[in-house]
């Protein structure tokens with residue numbers, strides 16, 4: 001049996017969806033994008049051009065929900081459908097768009113450069129628990145204006161895994177689309193077998209900025225999957241009651257699904273988010289808070305009730321170093337996300353709200369993810385009878401290590417942790433130098449990065465990626481890109 | 488008798504009831520209390536208590552923010568009256584603040600603005616996605632001593648530099664101290680774009696503003 005977390009009664013889910021629908025009529029959604037306003041108006045929404053508020057009747061939203069696909073796949077660069085968005089499938093990718101890297105040697109934050117991100121990509125590539133890459137950090141050794149597409153360029157150059165990404169501008173989306181098409185073998189091939197998904201964030205409460213709205217429409221038109229990242233901050237930009245925050249999330253996502261489906265019916269769209277229960281002392285959006293986890297898991301239930309694929313930012317920590325707080329917050333969010341059956345869980349390796357990434361945290365989070373995946377694989381009988389045969393054969397002897405039954409099942413039944421998790425004796429731990437989890441994670445990160453093998457992109461594709469990126473960089477006054485690290 | 492009303496205004500502000508604060512302030516005015524006395528013996532002592540309780544962890548942001556709203560509601564009533572009498576409340580200074588063009592992150596900027604007003608600054612908050620010219624215009628109009636620029640994106644932090652350039656162009660750079668903040672920003676960035684200061688949070692922003700004005 002697959003263990004499942006449920007936080008909302010069916011009745012509460014209905015009321016949440018109903019109130020979400022009602023909000024789309026009154027007060028309506030602010031849409032700061034001409035094209036979206038036109039689409040909504042043509043579909044029958046009441047649009048006020050001066051306030052840019054659209055009031056969207058439920059019937060239009062219901063039609064959009066009916067054309068939104070309940071499931072789709074993301075493909076690896078080898079053409080394998082490795083991420084399934086839909087049902088209760090659960091996958092993990094690192095947190096994205098960080099503005100800092102936790103330096104391994106000094107354990108302090110600094111702005112990331114190309115070499116940092118490439119190292120991070122290699123590490124994520126080598127960790128089997130991590131299902132997809134994300135454009136995890138914004139490199140500061142290239143012009144800010146190409147920060148979004150440059151991240152994608154690096155991931156495509158070093159990884160085979162599907163990618164969770166996003167654009168920071170309207171024009172750069174098209175460059176990013178070109179990069180993806182170059183690797184996928186053209187725009188049609190990309191549409192047929194998407195290798196990346198774009199995060200698009202409405203702004204709480206009930207606003208679609210011009211940029212994100214255009215990204216959403218452009219994704220739909222290009223058949224590139226989009227992930228709605230609605231982030232009510234309970235008590236700051238949204239009602240403080242957890243259910244109230246989920247209502248706001250529902251309304252924002254419903255408006256997103258509607259705009260997406262009006263742009264192109266059938267375009268893949270994901271019910272996602274990054275909400276937080278606002279910290280009333282510090283004024284921060286804590287990602288490791290129990291209230292945050294609950295809002296996430298609850299909105300995922302709403303998304304499932306609407307038969308849509310789901311996403312959440314979970315498994316992050318607000319700690320500034322990789323310490324006990326970091327471990328406990330990451331574990332809590334990750335385990336709950338798995339139990340909630342969220343299709344894509346973004347956040348591994350991320351800390352200090354959503355600002356900073358750490359190699360060591362990524363390595364430790366991979367262990368948490370491994371355990372979470374084991375947890376939701378559940379407990380099965382495996383044999384029939386379950387234990388009678390083997391226990392009767394052994395009688396009262398404790399000789400299970402030598403049993404073929406053990407050999408047959410142990411690797412399937414037990415999660416085999418990496419040496420990051422210390423399970424040796426006190427003696428051996430002291431002999432090895434009393435290393436902390438951080439020390440062990442740093443060593444493992446070094447080993448994994450050293451063992452990384454090149455992604456195997458064809459030379460002409462590699463050249464094309466560089467050509468597209470250099471052309472974009474030239475537009476912003478940078479003639480040469482930083483040299484790419486080996487590998 | 489007077490003192491009762493003033494201490495009632497103080498406790499109403501501490502309890503966080505903007506409507507009642509406004510009503511009481513109205514009442515105090517019509518009973519002939521001096522506007523300055525209402526501010527200095529009612530509102531400010533109340534705000535000090537709230538600030539202390541927030542600092543000690545007894546109060547949380549909602550209490551702080553709603554107290555600032557009480558203050559605002561009271562000042563809306565008192566300001567015309569003060570003007571009429573040509574009196575002025577002693578202010579810590581005047582601040583223009585906003586989130587730069589292309590950026591709509593507002594929570595941090597709002598907190599900084601709230602803390603600054605709670606600390607006695609007069610704050611003009613221009614909101615989010617504010618074009619450079621608008622900052623310049625408001626600084627000119629208000630004669631603000633401090634300009635606060637918030638940016639949360641690596642793509643918009645460069646806009647902080649543009650605003651400083653625009654101030655220079657307008658010949659206003661010497662008249663105003665520019666302070667900056669936001670997640671991707673740090674002290675080094677502040678120095679490199681010629682800002683006068685950087686603070687990592689709202690409490691730091693107040694200390695910074697005070698220091699820059701030599702208070």
Ligand code: B12
Pocket residue numbers: 096097098099138166167168199200201202203204209211212231237282283284285352353354355589590591592593594595596598599634635636637638639640641642666667668669670671685686687688689690692
């Ligand atoms: C909440 C949030 C949003 C909300 C904002 C809601 C709102 N109404 O403000 C929404 C959903 C709208 C949003 C949108 C986007 N966001 Co956003 N967002 C955040 C998040 C999670 C928290 C920001 C926040 O409110 N923090 C809490 C406050 C209290 O902290 P603060 O803002 O830092 O402010 C404090 C200090 O910095 C300082 N301070 C701030 N301003 C000032 C000014 C002065 C003068 C001084 C002295 C001090 C000071 O004092 C404040 C109080 O202590 C951050 C993550 C992060 N760690 O910052 C991402 C983050 C900033 N966002 C990010 C991104 C990418 C986006 C989008 C581009 C996403 C998209 N593709 O759609 C859009 C951008 C839209 C736009 N054009 O602006 C990235 C930036 C990445 C980068 N490299 O630039 C971040 C880092 C998250 C991430 N890793 O992906 N976001």
